[in-house]
Amino acid sequence: MRLRLQLGLLFAIASVLVSCQREDRILRQPPPANDILNTIQISGLNPGATSIPTPPSSNMYQESAYAVSEGQKLFEQYNCVGCHAHGGGGIGPPLMDRDWIYGSEPGNIFATIMQGRPNGMPSFRNRIPEYQGWELAAYVRSLAGLLPKGVSPNRPDQMNVKPSESSTSEQKPTGITGVPEQHK
Amino acid sequence: MNSGFTFVPLRFLAQAMTLDPGHHHVLHPAAPQAGHIEWLYWITFWILFAVFVLMIVAFASAAAKSGVIADHPLPILEKDEEGDRRASWGVASAVGITVITLFLILVLSVVTGKRVEGLTSKNPVTIQITGHQWWWEISYPNSQADQTITTANEIHVPINTPVVVLTNSMDVIHSFWAPSITGKRDLLPGYSSAFWFEIDKAGIYHGQCAEFCGLQHAHMGFSIVAEPVDQFQAWQQQQLKPAREPSSTDAARGREVFLTHACLMCHTIRGTDAGSRFGPDLTHVASRNMIAAETLPNTAGALAGWIVDPQRIKPGTEMSPNPLAADDLQALVVYLQSLH
Numbered sequence: 005m006r007l008r009l010q011l012g013l014l015f016a017i018a019s020v021l022v023s024c025q026r027e028d029r030i031l032r033q034p035p036p037a038n039d040i041l042n043t044i045q046i047s048g049l050n051p052g053a054t055s056i057p058t059p060p061s062s063n064m065y066q067e068s069a070y071a072v073s074e075g076q077k078l079f080e081q082y083n084c085v086g087c088h089a090h091g092g093g094g095i096g097p098p099l100m101d102r103d104w105i106y107g108s109e110p111g112n113i114f115a116t117i118m119q120g121r122p123n124g125m126p127s128f129r130n131r132i133p134e135y136q137g138w139e140l141a142a143y144v145r146s147l148a149g150l151l152p153k154g155v156s157p158n159r160p161d162q163m164n165v166k167p168s169e170s171s172t173s174e175q176k177p178t179g180i181t182g183v184p185e186q187h188k
Numbered sequence: 189m190n191s192g193f194t195f196v197p198l199r200f201l202a203q204a205m206t207l208d209p210g211h212h213h214v215l216h217p218a219a220p221q222a223g224h225i226e227w228l229y230w231i232t233f234w235i236l237f238a239v240f241v242l243m244i245v246a247f248a249s250a251a252a253k254s255g256v257i258a259d260h261p262l263p264i265l266e267k268d269e270e271g272d273r274r275a276s277w278g279v280a281s282a283v284g285i286t287v288i289t290l291f292l293i294l295v296l297s298v299v300t301g302k303r304v305e306g307l308t309s310k311n312p313v314t315i316q317i318t319g320h321q322w323w324w325e326i327s328y329p330n331s332q333a334d335q336t337i338t339t340a341n342e343i344h345v346p347i348n349t350p351v352v353v354l355t356n357s358m359d360v361i362h363s364f365w366a367p368s369i370t371g372k373r374d375l376l377p378g379y380s381s382a383f384w385f386e387i388d389k390a391g392i393y394h395g396q397c398a399e400f401c402g403l404q405h406a407h408m409g410f411s412i413v414a415e416p417v418d419q420f421q422a423w424q425q426q427q428l429k430p431a432r433e434p435s436s437t438d439a440a441r442g443r444e445v446f447l448t449h450a451c452l453m454c455h456t457i458r459g460t461d462a463g464s465r466f467g468p469d470l471t472h473v474a475s476r477n478m479i480a481a482e483t484l485p486n487t488a489g490a491l492a493g494w495i496v497d498p499q500r501i502k503p504g505t506e507m508s509p510n511p512l513a514a515d516d517l518q519a520l521v522v523y524l525q526s527l528h
Contacts, residue, residue, distance in 0.1 A: 031403075032499040032509075081466050082453060131453055133508045 029070040063110030065135070066142035069155040075143025078136055087124065091147040096124060100147045108150065113141040212367045212394040218414070219387045221304045221370040228300040232293055239289065304371060307384050312350040315343060319355075319362030319375040319397070322404035322505060323468055323481040328424070329354075337427045338456070340468030342476045343412045345387060346420040352384045360402065366395035366412055374399055387414040394482070403504030409482030423475075430459030431471045431527055442523025445516045450508060457527070467507065474527045480505075491521050 065071035079085065087096030097105060106116045117137050120127030128137065146156035217223040318325040328337040345351045355364065357375040365372040370385040387393070397408035415423070434440040446452060447461055454467035462470075473479070476486055480502060484490035493500075495517065498507040512520065 029504075031503040032497075130449055132450055133510070136508060 027068060063138050063142055065138045066110060066145060066151055067155060071139045072142045072146050072151065072155050075139035078140055079143055099144050110141045110145065113144050114138055117141065214367045216368055218368045218389045218391060218393060219370060219385055221385055222368055224300045224303045225371055228296055231296060235289060235293065307350060309350040312352040312384065313345060314352045316354045317364060319357035321359050321402050322408040324410045335428065337424060338469045339427060341410045341481050343410060344420055344423050345412060345414050346417040347387050347390050347414050350384055350386045352382055354380060354382050356380050361399050362397050362401050363399035365398035366393050368393045369412060372398045390414050390416060404502045407481060407483045407502050411482060427472055431457045434523060434526065438519050438522040439526045442519035445520045446523060450510055470527065472527055474525050488521050488525060491524055492517055
């Protein structure tokens with residue numbers, strides 16, 4: 005009887021604690037931070053002997069399912085699909101494979117969106133707020149299966165690469181080295 | 189002022205009865221359809237009132253008649269066939285009256301539904317209303333593309349003319365409800381439907397989304413401006429024009445700001461490069477009374493506040509914050525206010 009009471013109490017406490025992990029939607033975005041574009045390094049070469057430490061490449065938005073689904077919406081709305089299709093590519097390179105011409109880290113993708121890239125990628129600097137750039141970067145990473153399943157959009161209307169449920173190792177992108185011949 | 193809690197509902201009811209008719213109110217109809225609905229409301233009200241009074245009278249008389257039973261155990265009653273028969277008749281007739289009353293109300297509501305739905309004129313004004321989270325896209329379709337008017341949240345209609353409304357939704361289910369005009373109508377995503385209304389009295393009538401549609405459901409309002417035919421036609425002519433050219437250096441700079449910042453990613457101003465259709469058409473934004481789906485008055489201050497920090501005013505809205513430099517913002521507001 006006493007054991008049962010204790011178990012019941014434990015269950016009640018556990019169910020209360022579980023709700024502490026609730027994901028928050030960030031509706032009111034913080035004001036734009038420092039100019040992050042200047043801190044992103046694309047080449048591995050530096051002048052001088054010591055290399056500059058790489059900036060943290062975490063993207064707070066890729067931890068939030070809401071932000072990733074916002075990114076998915078913006079991906080359609082800002083006509084990314086016009087060139088990249090739904091990740092499969094077309095005029096622009098595909099986003100759902102392992103090849104990343106300008107890097108697969110959130111900061112790399114953000115910089116690609118904001119700065120633009122040669123051969124057709126337009127610059128969205130000043131055209132979209134920074135947080136939307138980060139949301140788009142998070143969604144682009146989800147296309148390639150680089151986000152945990154818990155946050156990637158669960159009902160995409162198109163192809164989506166996700167780690168299969170039975171897979172044990174995370175799919176690793178090949179990064180900057182994997183530039184396909186035709187884009188060099 | 190210090191009336192007790194029990195009087196609050198009464199006071200609320202009294203307030204609702206005497207509300208300014210220009211506001212939205214089911215009991216102040218401004219259109220024949222809303223009149224039919226009001227008629228159904230009052231007839232149902234009085235029938236139910238009569239039923240309520242009869243019930244209370246019957247209950248009170250029964251309570252007054254029966255004495256207090258103090259004996260234990262209860263006395264065994266004699267079999268009373270005459271009394272049983274009378275009781276059966278009583279129950280049967282009560283059931284009969286209830287069924288007839290319910291049937292009567294059913295017939296009345298079907299009749300009202302027919303009256304509200306039926307369209308008599310063959311020469312209506314047609315409006316396409318598309319629901320978005322959280323605003324209304326209003327367009328006046330025309331077979332010629334350059335004669336199509338697109339605006340947002342403010343519907344202009346001529347009085348004494350039937351208006352056919354085609355409905356659709358871009359995201360979730362919304363519901364179009366202007367209580368002084370007609371009943372509710374749901375806007376379903378991917379499904380076109382139509383209804384109609386006609387307004388007798390010129391005026392501005394408010395409406396509201398009546399189907400919960402997300403964070404800013406409560407701030408998804410619209411207004412219907414009913415005006416004489418000549419005024420309506422003048423409004424149409426004005427709306428068909430492309431956006432006014434900036435007349436001052438400030439306004440010219442404001443247009444530059446609009447076209448080099450996030451604004452053009454979502455909004456249209458006809459006559460400029462901005463042509464995206466994800467947000468409201470701003471070609472004649474200064475001609476509207478309110479902004480942000482009837483949330484703010486269309487003043488310089490409200491516009492500036494809405495542009496800089498919309499998430500403070502309507503958290504969750506699709507509009508992104510725009511941290512513009514002060515003079516850029518000033519110029520942008522001057523430009524937007526020039527778009528009559």
